[in-house]
Amino acid sequence: MILGKVVGTVWATRKDENLVGLSLQIVKHIDLDYKLKDQFVVAVDTVQAGVGDVVLVATGSSARQTVQTKNKPVDAVIMAVVDKLDVSE
Amino acid sequence: MFLAKVIGTVWATRKDEQLHSFKMQFIQPINSHKKNVGTPIVAVDTVGAGVGETVFYITAAEAVIPLPVDMAPVDASIVGIVDRIDIQ
Numbered sequence: 001m002i003l004g005k006v007v008g009t010v011w012a013t014r015k016d017e018n019l020v021g022l023s024l025q026i027v028k029h030i031d032l033d034y035k036l037k038d039q040f041v042v043a044v045d046t047v048q049a050g051v052g053d054v055v056l057v058a059t060g061s062s063a064r065q066t067v068q069t070k071n072k073p074v075d076a077v078i079m080a081v082v083d084k085l086d087v088s089e
Numbered sequence: 090m091f092l093a094k095v096i097g098t099v100w101a102t103r104k105d106e107q108l109h110s111f112k113m114q115f116i117q118p119i120n121s122h123k124k125n126v127g128t129p130i131v132a133v134d135t136v137g138a139g140v141g142e143t144v145f146y147i148t149a150a151e152a153v154i155p156l157p158v159d160m161a162p163v164d165a166s167i168v169g170i171v172d173r174i175d176i177q
Contacts, residue, residue, distance in 0.1 A: 001113070001130060001131040001132070001163070001164060001165060002130065002131070003099075003115075003129075003130075003131060029128075031128070032096075032097070032115070032129060046105060046162075047103050047104060047105065048103075056099065056101065056104075056113070056131055058162040058163060058164045059164055060148075060149050060150065060164050061149065061150040062149065062150045062152060062153065062161075062162055062163055062164035063162060063164075065150070065153060065160045065161055065162050065163070066105055066107075066160070066161075066162045069162075070160075077162050079104060079105040079108065079162035079163075080099075080101035080103070080104035080105065080108065080113070081101060081102075081103040081104065082099055082100070082101050083100045083101055083102055083103075084099075084100040085097060085098075085099055085100075085115070086097045086098045086099075086100070086140075087096055087097035087115060088096060088097055088140050088141070
């Protein structure tokens with residue numbers, strides 16, 4: 001999973017009908033001391049993460065392995081809001 | 090499968106309900122000479138690896154297979170702890 005920070009939201013009315021009702025958040029990758037990196041991903045939010053939350057994003061077909069995103073055209077899902085990071089290096 | 094070194098742990102109470110009993114570790118991918126390659130990622134730990142240990146991990150949807158649930162949004166999981174690497 002990727003460590004990231006929610007920096008914004010995507011609103012789209014004209015989209016694949018399977019995506020109706022799913023919240024699309026913009027998540028920027030961050031490094032281990034929380035600095036924003038350039039890469040970002042648009043991920044479906046299934047844990048009610050808010051802007052500014054540090055989160056984990058699962059990508060690829062694993063992103064469809066949740067109740068909300070099963071059989072939907074989704075390749076990135078926010079699956080955890082991080083409380084604490086312990087990094088020893 | 091890839092090699093990595095465990096460099097930390099992620100604590101998250103608010104997460105997908107399938108993930109409640111799994112430990113999530115920070116791993117830094119390494120090559121067979123134990124040099125860092127690429128950026129750290131987070132993987133579910135299915136073998137109880139400790140920080141500092143060399144492990145190997147799998148990615149993509151197969152990462153869910155070692156877990157005791159049939160569906161979970163996981164794209165990387167540690168599946169083994171390395172004792173020794175012999176290379177010519």
